Amino acid sequence: MYNQTDNYYIRVEMKNPKEWKWTYLCSPINISVSNVPEIPILTPSHLQPVMEKTTVSLSCSAEAPCPKQPPAISWSNIPESANITTWLQEKPNITQSVFSHVTFKASHIDHRKNISCTATYPRNTSNDSTVETTVMLQVLFSPKETHITIDPSDLVSVGTNVTLTCKSKASPNQMNYTWYKRGQEKELFFGEKLTFNVSRRSGGCYFCTAKNIHGNQTSEEIQLIVADVPEPPILTPTDLQEVMEESTVNLSCSAEAPCSEQPPTISWSNIPESANITTQLQEKPDKTQSVFSHVIFKASYMDHRKNISCTATYPRNISNDSSVETTMTLRVLFSPKDTHITIDPSNSVSVGTNVTLTCKSKASPNEMNYIWYKRGQEKMMDFGKQLTFNVNSGSGGWYCCTATNIHGNQTSEEIHLIVAESLIIREPLIIGFVIGISAFLLIILLVIRFLRLQKIKASIISETDISDQGQEKQVNSIYVNSAFLMDEELEMPKDDNDIIHYGQIDFSTAQIKNTTEKISGQETIYAEVCASGKD
Incomplete structure (x- = not known):
């Protein structure tokens, strides 16, 4: 059978009662006949990229023009664990089709596979008719099968x-590569290839990490052997786990001794001075010899992240000995240490400016919580590594912070925050205080002076009264001016502050004259007595 396409028309023929024939040419029907069935319909026809380990669902349907002999549907390039269900179903137009549904978990090994749905139609001939539809599966995944190759060779x-080349599979394939060497904590290089000129210290174990947006993977270590350099010593444990502060650390280092008469010497670096080291030459089960060194010390927080090295030095008959070493990183767990506060911009700030106090501390692990306190305030001020606020007149004072991790806590020493305007505000108070004290002292001096004058005046009055009772007419006055008027009262001084001392004088032999008399023994500045109206 071969392909054929043509137009077909409706024709009407009548034989009775009169023979009549008519063909309707205006509305032909086009019919195509093919020996190849229609290809099956695969949905979705275009798969979007799917994430690794997510479920993929695909459907395939094929026409069944002969329901008694429906096509058989098969799948290719799907995982063995896929779940397939197939059935014959009737469509809305009364025709029938075979429907197949498959589900499976996407894996990185399925990436870029062409998944096919094949419909096979049975025939009465030797060969069945087969048609298929294909869709490409794209899987997103983190780097896989990461490994290293060395050129020219391992030796x-x-x-x-x-x-050294870092190779990996990933989707998307845009990756970043990082190189490491065992015993060195920091990265060696960034990039897919690591190229260098070999030195005696180049030997050792290398590994790389490949990373894309979905994750990363680290390769296995590969050893680079330098031909004319002895094997590096074996340091155990090779991967020291984290140790708690004050716990005992035990490390061992062994180096081959091919010449027992000239064995290598083993030395340690970056270990505490108090470490206890024992070294001996020993025979191994295979009858070869090696130098064995053992070190014991107490872990301190100061040893955290130190690269401890074991170096084997082989004597040679030339000027330079040959040295090889193996290094490991010590990680110590400890509570916060060296906790202190820094102030930005400075210890002395002005009102209205922003100040930031930062609490700094060392700890392992380094995930810490911080609490802030101020002297005189019972409750905590704030949480967080930094304390930032706008300075006011009450911001000055002593601050401290506490750093806490899972192993303990430590409180910093107090730091004094000085607000500059507070000094300016206190200066008028200090000046006023000094002026007040000075005025008070001046008043006391004036009072003392006044009391002394009063005492002197009282003494003068007392002496005048005593002299009036004696035979001698003594006048003890600073100034006396007495005017006697007949039949008139003595005129009193108008000013109350004018003080006049009076004395009693006997005028039994009155004389009309002015008398000025000096009295021996008394100091008289001026005395004048005037009497009138008598013979």
């Missing part, structure tokens, strides 16, 4: 160039 000589 290289000093002075040659060597290239």
